[in-house]
Amino acid sequence: MTQAPKIAFVGAGSTVFAKNLLGDILSFPELAGADIRLFDINQQRLDVTEQVTWRVAQAVGAKPTVVNTTDRARALDGADFVINMIQVGGYEPATVTDFEVPKKYGLRQTIADTLGIGGIMRGLRTIPVLAEMSRDMERLCPGTLHLNYVNPMAMNVWGLARLSPRIATVGLCHSVQGTAAELAHDLGLPVEEIDYLCAGINHMAFYLKFEHRGEDLYPRLLEIAESGRAPEWNRVRYEMLRRLGYFVTESSEHFSEYTPYFIKRDRPDLIERFGVPLDEYPRRCVSQIGGWEELRARLQDPNEPLEVKPSVEYGSLIVHSVMTGQPRVVYGNVMNSPQGGSGKLISNLPDECCVEVPCLVDRQGIQPTRIGRIPPQLAALMATNINVQALTVEALLTGNREHIYHAAMLDPHTSAELDLDQIWALTDDLLRAHGDFIPQGLQAAD
Structure with missing residues (x-):
């Protein structure tokens, strides 16, 4: 009999995401008796998630133990797994600030949570909180496996590797498996019959192989791109396929702001031609916030059917494989030169960066796959993003505020739109607007 795992959900007030992961985990018979610890700083949202947890358990016939707490130490104590899904600063004020301040300079964004000036600011306010939490883990659950879902993913994993x-x-x-399903749909094929190999950095990994029963599917994908049949919402990625020869994992709205090619304030024709959804993330947030009360009522209503179906997330598969020994391959974000390892996972990317590669998971935990060299044009494009990640992490590690400005000046989208004086002034304005969300020493100069 597999021992029931102790699983801490950090940021459990993200009720819908927690519900999906809980449904996945508790659906495994070996995990049905899991010790679930729900932690959040918002007691009201936490109470809703606890109610949903019991409803999920009932729906799948599981009998977990559940703790609802605003005491992080209580949630982490002895945890075998920590699933992290926090958002430091929330939609208001932090996300609103990340969008509205740059707009004053004519700098528009789509998601702003991974790279760009918005991603830099999110990294600055998130990594210190994750590091503090990780130090708690060192004290309370040193053998835990930390499953991080928090963006900016590469910066966060990189920062934790240095700080904890x-x-x-x-x-x-979920971009690797999610995009594979999208491409399978475009080709009219079942995704479970697709064989692929993917590697790169988070939100900028590329399918090095994409096949169906031994047939290379890239000629068919290129035909879609060349014929103009790409879905309207996915034109950016199909255009990059034409230019690079490989398909990228993250969505077109994300990818459009990782490069200098698609969002230009003096080229509205580009925005229209490639269907770039400016201010997409705030729109989603406003929609979710507006619909929360109705959704909450449905989730809590015992007379309202609660649908529990498998998600595309890897979290439950990792927990199950570590607990039972059943081997699986997932895609994970890890450091390019793993501790105790020899050599790099992706040989033509820097030693010290976070990469996204296939990983074997079993009782031994996460075991990344060594990829070797990737096509040089892909490595070169990734380097433009890695530079921004590196400087943001360096600013936090050294307390050198100048590196925040350096990160912004090297960001592909920001530098394509603004001159150096504007970049410095914008960075000052954002640091000032975020106030105490930014660590002392990096806050705006008086």
Whole structure:
């Protein structure tokens, strides 16, 4: 009999995401008796998630133990797994600030949570909180496996590797498996019949192989791109396929702001031609916030059917494989030169960066796959993003505020739109607007 795992959900007030992961985890018979610890700083949202947890358990016939707490130490104490899904600063004021301040300079964004000036600011306010939490893990659950779902993914994993290397952390995203399903749909094929190999950095990994029963599917994908049949919402990625020869994992709205090619304030024709959804993330947030009360009522209503179906997230698969020994391959975000390893996972990317690669998971935990060299044009494009990540992490590690400005000046989208004086002034304005969300020493100069 597999021992019931102790699983801490950090940021459990993200009720819908927690519900999906709980449904996945509790649906495994070996995990049905899991010790679930729900932690959040918002007691009201936490109470809703607890009610939903019991409803999920009932729906799948599970009998977990559940703790609802605003005491982080209580949630982490002895945890085998820590699933992290926090958002430091929330939609208001932090996300609103990340969008509205740059607009004053004519700098428009779509998601702003991974790279760009918005991603830099999110990294500055998030990594210190994750590091503080990780130090708690070192004290309370040193053998835990930390499953991080928090963006900016690469910066966060990189920062934790430097600030808290004793805690095993893997960053998890759904872009690899999600995009594979999208491409399978475009080709009219069942995704479960697709064989692929993917590697790169989070939100900028590329399918090095994409096949169906031994047939290379890239000629068919290129035909879609060349014929103009790409879905309207996915034109950016199909255009990049034409230019690079490989398809990228993250969505077109994300990818459009990782490069200097698609969002230009003096080229509205580009925005229209490629269907770039400016201010997309705030729109989603406003919609979710507006619909929360109705959704909450449905989730809590015992007379309202609660649908529990498998999600595409890797979290439950990792927990199950570590607990039972059943081997699986997932895509994880880890450091390019793993501790105790020899050589790099992706040989033509820097030693010290976070990469997204296939990983074997079993009782031994996360075991990344060594990829070797990737096509040089892909490595070169990734380097433009890695530079920004590196400087943001360096600013936090050294307390050198100048590196924040350096990160902004090297960001592909920001530097394509603004001159150096504007970049410095914008960075000052954002640091000032975020106030105490930014660590002391990096806050705006008086």
